[in-house]
Structure formats: C-alpha cells, structure tokens
Amino acid sequence: MESNKSDKTPMPWKKLIGAYVLLLCEAITTTSFFSYISPFIIFLGVTDKKEEVGFYGGYIASCFSLAQFLSSFFWGKMSDRFGRKPILIIGSVGSVISVLGVGISWSLPVLIASRSINGLLNGNIGVIKTYIGETTTKSNQIEAFGWIGLTWGLGAILGPTLGGLLADPVKNYPSVFGNSKLLIKHPYILPNILIAIITSIGCAFTYFFMNETLNVNKSKSISMSNLSSKTKFTALKGDDGDELKDQTDDSTGKRLDLATGRFEEDIDEREMARLNSSMSDRLHQSSSEYKIHQQEERESTTSVIMVDENNGMVDENESEVLKRNLLDNTNDGANDQLKNEDEEYDLAREKANFEDISLEEQNGKGFLKKSYTLFKNKLFKSASMANIKSSKSYQHLKAVNSDVDLIEKEITAKGKSGMLSCSTGDSNTNIFKNKLIMATTFLYCFVGFVFTMWDETFPIWAMSPIDKGGLGMESKAVGVCGAIGGVSVVLVQVFIIKPTTRKLGIITTFGVGNFLAIFSFFSFPLLSFAAPLQSKGTANFITFWVFVSIVLVVRNISAQFVFTPIMTLINNSAISTLRGSANGWGQSLVALTRTIAPTLASILLSWSLTNHLSFPLNHFFVFIIMSLCSILPFVVSKFLPSSLNAPIEEEETNCDDEMQIPMFE
Known part of the structure; x- marks a missing residue:
C-alpha cells in the first residue's frame, strides 16, 4: 500500500482543463437543442399537433446519431495521423457552423442537415477521450475519465437551461428584444449564438493552451507493421x-x-x-x-x-x-x-x-x-x-x-494479454485485427445500448398509470428523479470510484458495475407495488421516495462503475498510434446504438404496458431484457486480461536506440 501511495501522481489540470472545456461545450451544444425542439418544429410549420412533434423530433435525433456513427471513426483515424489538437479544432469549428445553421433553419430538411453537420464534422468526444488517456497515468486516469461524466453532467444542466431561457426571446422578453428583426425572423437563434461564442472560446483555448499528445517516433520502432x-x-x-x-x-x-x-x-x-x-x-x-x-x-x-x-x-x-x-x-x-x-x-x-x-x-x-x-x-x-x-x-x-x-524475452513472454512489447503484424496498424480493441469497443457499444434503453424507458414508464404497471408520476416528479441521479453521480465520482478501482482494479470494477446493473434494472418494476403509497399519507409518501431513491442511486453507481472503466479500458487496449481510431470506433458504435435503442425500448415498453399479459411479459418485460443484457458484459469482463488495468507502456512498443541490433527491420 505504501508503494501505491508513492506511485500516485496528481491530476495534470493544466493539460486537462482544455479538454474539459471542449467537452463542456459539446454537452451544451448537444443538450440545449432539446429544450426548445417542440415549439421549433411547430414554428417551422411541419405540424401543428403537439402529439406529432415527437415523431419528427425522433428523425432529428436519429440523423444526428447516424452522422456521428459515420464520422467518429474517421476523425479518430485522422487524429492518429495528424494529431489530436488539429482534429479538436476542426470539430469545434464544425460545432459552430452547426449551431448557427440550427438557429437560422427555415425548414425541417435544413434543420436536419444542420444537426447532421455537427455529427459529421465533429468527432471531438472520441478524440477528447484519447487526449485524456494520453495525458494521464495509471494512478490518475480513472479520476480523469470520471471527470468526463461530471463535465458532461454539468453541460447537460447548462445546455437545456440556456436553451430554455433564451429561446424565442421576442415572446419571452418583449421589452428587451421586441424590436429585433433578426430575432423575429429567427426566434431560436439567440441560444445558438451564445453557444457558438462559448464553443469559439473553447476552440481558442485549445489552440493556445492544449499540447499535442500524439508523439510517434517511427525511427525507434522495430514493429514490422511500419516497414515498406x-x-x-x-x-x-x-x-x-x-x-x-x-x-x-x-x-x-x-x-x-x-x-x-x-x-x-x-x-x-x-x-x-x-x-x-x-x-x-x-x-x-x-x-x-x-x-x-x-x-x-x-x-x-x-x-x-x-x-x-x-x-x-x-x-x-x-x-x-x-x-x-x-x-x-x-x-x-x-x-x-x-x-x-x-x-x-x-x-x-x-x-x-x-x-x-x-x-x-x-x-x-x-x-x-x-x-x-x-x-x-x-x-x-x-x-x-x-x-x-x-x-x-x-x-x-x-x-x-x-x-x-x-x-x-519480451517477444517470448506473452503474459495474460497475449500482446508483445515490440509487437508485429497487422494488430499494430489495424484496430479491426486487434482483439483487445475490438473487445473493449464492443463492450462499450453493448453497455451503451443497454443504458440508452433505460434512459428512454424510465421517464415514459414512470409517468404511466399505476394500474398499467407504471408509477403515476408527473413531469416534476420525474425531474426530481433526475436530480437524485445527478447528485449520486457527483458523489460516486468524488468519493467512491477512485478508491474502488484502486483496490479492485479497472476490470473488476467494470464487472461489479454490470452486476449492480442486473439487479437495479430488475428492481425498477418492483417499485410499481409501492407506488400507491405516495397517495396514502406523508409517512407512506416518504417511504415510497426512499425506495425510489435507493434504486436510482444503485442504478447510477452501476452506470459510473461501467462507463468510467470501459472508457479507460479502450484507451489501455491501444498503443498511441491507434488510440484515436479505437476511441473513434467506440464512439461510432455507441452513436449507432442511440439510433436503435430508443426506438426499440419505446416499442417494447408500449407493448408490455398494453398487452394485458402476466409476468414476465407485463411491465417487467423491458426491464428483464435490460437485466439479461447486462449479464453478457459481466461474464466477458472475467476473460479480459489484467494488462488492461494499466496503459500500454510506449517504451515496450518503441525500442530505444540502445536496443538496436544488426537485423532486418
């Protein structure tokens, strides 16, 4: 334990602050739009029926996710070739173009195209993860990746707040903006202008203060994959x-x-x-x-x-x-x-x-x-x-x-990971032939799919009638659930996840997270049996919310125990020249799940609430699917090599000058 303490290194905040600023901008850009999407669609004249807004809103969300799926791997690959910093700058410029395009959109196709531009030109999320992985060490990488969740959570709060307060300012603040021709013609451009300014500041911060982390010295490598x-x-x-x-x-x-x-x-x-x-x-x-x-x-x-x-x-x-x-x-x-x-x-x-x-x-x-x-x-x-x-x-x-x-010795010693210190072959140039990268990215895709299903299912199920298996909540109560989840995320990242990973290791923590997810998902439909308590006096009301809070906290602990380790494992599975591609591929796969999981979850939930069938095909059904899906990553985690608990030492892949011998290279 003493050696472990002495090996701990502090967080390199000077190097990381730029990455978190950019991530905050990404979160604000992504989430602000959904606070005014319904009135925006009606303003565009697509439909005048509120019940049809969700249909068109799904198109917009799916097009953005599909664009991310198509582009994230490409931008990750480009960051491996040209460096992290220029790709982050290009992504920030793409975000500025996108949000301004959204603000001036005059039809649904233009709006969809503007949102798609953000997905196509911006691969910043995957590249930011790569940058963080290359800036940190084994002792502080979990804390650094934990801040991704905290930063995104902060952006998820600021984004809808800015969007909601600044949307249609002529109507909401006539004394201030009533005479603005621009805002009358484009009532939703103001929040996007502010977001574009914030993103531009983040872009300038990246240009002047962030250091390039991609450092490839091909002349020192004895990897045969680099040979002509x-x-x-x-x-x-x-x-x-x-x-x-x-x-x-x-x-x-x-x-x-x-x-x-x-x-x-x-x-x-x-x-x-x-x-x-x-x-x-x-x-x-x-x-x-x-x-x-x-x-x-x-x-x-x-x-x-x-x-x-x-x-x-x-x-x-x-x-x-x-x-x-x-x-x-x-x-x-x-x-x-x-x-x-x-x-x-x-x-x-x-x-x-x-x-x-x-x-x-x-x-x-x-x-x-x-x-x-x-x-x-x-x-x-x-x-x-x-x-x-x-x-x-x-x-x-x-x-x-x-x-x-x-x-x-380095060549013959394969260890548990089966990887070579000075490795050869296509696995060092092609992520699709690297089993560890493929395993970790597909695990990321799978858990992303499961938790996206929950994100889509919970608010709809919670607001469903109690006699149908729901909780009978109103929108304010669902908001309180979100607040409970947000507070629990902060507490987990600050007080729990670091000591847990230090004691158990990253892989075991990932397995524990999936184990908790299995039981937390199955526990949600059980809350419907306690739902009637909320209308039977103060004591029963408090009891109901204690149960809800416990299940929500366990679910959020499991989410942090899953996503923070899996992002770290992806970085640890790749050498520096493949890390951008690995994170880009993982981000592409997760974006793909976001185009499928919400629709699948909505269909399964609607069917389970209206089929009048008994357990397990009643309101339990969709949650049982989530629990069963969580078993797979839990089992796979048992077969991951322990070498993934730490980043690959670049000295093992790039041989020093002293190690050069007469040989064909």
Missing part, C-alpha cells in the same frame, strides 16, 4: 555513441518485403556490393577491436529474418549467400589483426543458435509465418578470454547481446 517493401539494415552503434544510419536501396530488383513475408525480386549484384561495402565500413568503425576467427562454413553468427514465398521461410541458399557476403567483408581484416597480435588465440568455432520464435497473431487466425533468428556467441579458451574481454568492442558486443536477450 524495401530491405533495410540497421547497424550497430559505434563506440563513440553515434548511431549508424539505415541503408535503404531505391533501385529496382528483387526485394524482401517483410510486411507481406514475400520475395518480390532478387537484390541485384551492384546493390548487394554497395550494401556489403557500406556495412563493412560501419561495422569496422563500431567494432574494430573485435577479433574473430572466420570458419568458411555455412554456419555463421548473424541475425536474419527468414521468409519464404509460400510458407513464410526464405530459401536456405538465399539466406546463406546473404550472410556470407556480409561477413566476408567485415571479418577478414579482423582475422589478420587477431593472428598478428596474439598467436595463442585459439577461438573455437562459433555455433549459431537459431531460435525460431513464432509470434502469435492477436487476431487469433494462426501464427505469423515470420520468425526472428537471434544469435548468441560463445567464446572459449580461458587463456585468451582475459585479452578478449578487455577490448572495448567485446564490452560493446556483450552489451548488445544482453539487449538481444532482453528483446528475446
């Missing part, structure tokens, strides 16, 4: 510490394409001669004191990757020719110097230990048909070992071999 079709040689660092640069050939001819594991063409003789000469010079510079006796046999000590055109392995003759050509030019001078300096050196023939290490793909479709062939030199003759060990080159070679052993 050119053959590269990465040489040893010299004794002077200067890094020997890669040699890349641009001429035509056969090349070894490590990305596909196939020979395209043979390397021509001139290219091979140039590569041999350059490699010889550089290796002599870095290890001129190293004495070695060359045996003219096919066994040699080098590190190669052997790949075949059909089955993933290079033809043995090709490999041997390449190894001999490289070593012939690098060792002849060292042999003469060795014999002249000490005739007693009798170095035993070096035997190459080739260890083919199959690298298991994360997508579970087999094994990569590539293998590293790592070398270990064995030096004998105790009489000469003292002289050999005293040379700088031997010490350098010893350090390099130590690094090779370390890389070997």
